[in-house]
Amino acid sequence: MTSDQITMPATGTTVLTVEDLRVHLPTENGLLKAVDGVSFTVKAGMTLGIVGExxxxxxxTAKTLLRLNPKDFQESGRVTLHRTATDEELDLLELRRDGSVIRTVRGRRIAMIFQEPMTAFSSLHTIGDQIMEAILLHRTQDRAVAREVCLEAMKKVGIADAERRIDQYPHEFSGGMRQRAMIAMALSCEPEILIADEPTTALDVTIQAQVLELMKQLQRETGMAIVFITHDLAVVAEMCDEVAVMYLGSIVEHAGVREIFKAARHPYTRGLLRSIPRLGMGRSERLFAIEGTVPQAIDMPPMCGFAERCPQRIDGICDTVVPRTLTIGPQHTVRCVLHDPEYAEVSETVTKEQA
Ligand SMILES: Nc1ncnc2c1ncn2[C@@H]1O[C@H](COP(=O)(O)OP(=O)(O)OP(=O)(O)O)[C@@H](O)[C@H]1O
Ligand SMILES: [Mg+2]
Structure with missing residues (x-):
């Protein structure tokens, strides 16, 4: 292995802290508060799931951490990439988005598997050259070594005939193959943090299982932290240690994975859990089964963004108050007035009436 390899901190050590992250986008209709006050930590050797419609x-949220947004997006809050044995602490939002510091962070310290596999590759260069470019930038200066690392990574993600495939162009790869190549690129740099945005959506079920197992294996071997973004709660159960449930730009519930599946408190999370596929369900029933559509986060009056769809809505409160984040157990937070002591009396009455 190469000398500049990162020494991983012990499992459970916080490697990234996100505090009150906001991303507001100018649109034709006004300012869209697409991310609005998101906080979480990412820990070495552990997997944080981010789920939501x-x-x-x-x-x-993920792209903001890597400073990949266009200039006119208004970003605020604090994103701290913590100090390691070899690297300094960095406040990522303070970095120039095209500067050299963030470029060394991308790939080497934080790698991302994008939801759209084409975003990661240019059509002008071979897959191998592009994966090797990242390896040459971050791990070794020897092209022969880089090619070996690249081949090894391609084989690990199940790309058959890697010796031939390495010299092919992205258009010669199928969608699923490109997805695997992107995963190979992300993993070949052995990052501290891997952000995987719907990494297996384009893959068939067998390959999906293999890729998930591969990520877990690499996590065991290297201690990398994973942020796993998905719609699929079955995958969350399989992969994640803790789960943040996002709704309309905010985290509405956050807890350990067992707690989420056994004792979810937010009506939105409970709705999501009810939409997990069960044996014998048709495919169309598998998608989110919560009725109603998500409102646009433009000029929202002070209210809970889920109020209009919520079966437990309390009229007069949920449509006039922005719920605060409440800690309701060890490592368990929820953003819903039903759990706010301030509204205990009225929510008890309403819950009884609803029952
Ligand atoms: N580049 C962009 N330009 C304009 N609006 C954007 C852009 N990127 C995101 N948005 C808007 O910000 C909001 C959040 O988008 P985001 O892509 O983060 O959703 P998501 O949770 O990843 O959804 P999905 O599950 O469909 O991938 C959406 O309303 C989206 O339309
Ligand atoms: Mg997305």
Whole structure:
């Protein structure tokens, strides 16, 4: 292995802290508060799942950490990439988005598997050259060694005939193969943190299982932290240690994975859990089964963004108050007035009436 390899901190050590992250986007209709006050920590050797419906701000949160947003997006909050044995502490939002510091962070300290496999590759260069470019930038200056590392990574993600494939162009790869190549690229740099945004959506079930197992194996071997973004709660159960549930740009519930599956408290999380596929269900029933659509986060009055869809809504409160984040157990937070002591009396009455 090469000399500049990162020494991983002990499992459970906080490697990244996100505090009150906001990303507001100018649109034709006004300012879209696409990410609005998100906080979480990422720990070495552990996997944080981020789940939520389409448009809840999962990908945008991830891209913001790597400073990949266009200039006109208004970003605020604090993202701290903590100090390691060889690297300094960095406040990522303070870095120039095209500067050399963030470029060394990308790939080497934080790697990302993108939701859209084409985003990661240019059509002008071979897959091998592109994976090797990252390896040459971060791990070794020897092209022959880089090619070996690249081949090894391609084989690990199940790309058959890697010796031939390494010299092919992205258009010669199928969607699933490109996804694997992107995973190979992310893993070949042995990052401290891997952000995997719907990494297996384009893959068939067998390959999906293999890729997930591969990520877990690499996590065991290297101690990397994983942020796993997905719609799929079955995958969350399989992969994650803790889960943050996003809705309309905010985390509405956050807890250990067992707690989420056994004792979810937010009506939105409970709705998501009810939409997990069960044996014998048709495919169309598998998607989110919560009725109603997500409102646009533009000019929202002070209220809970889930109020209109919530079966436990308390009229007069949920449509007039922005719920605060409440700690309701060890490592368990929820953002819902039903659990707010301030509204205990009225929510008890309503719950009884509803029952
Ligand atoms: N580049 C962009 N330009 C305009 N709007 C954007 C851009 N990126 C994200 N958005 C908007 O920000 C919101 C959050 O988007 P994001 O891609 O983070 O959702 P997501 O949770 O990843 O959804 P999905 O599950 O569909 O991937 C959406 O309303 C989306 O339309
Ligand atoms: Mg997304």
């Amino acid at each position: 389409s448009g809840s701000g999962k990908s945008l």
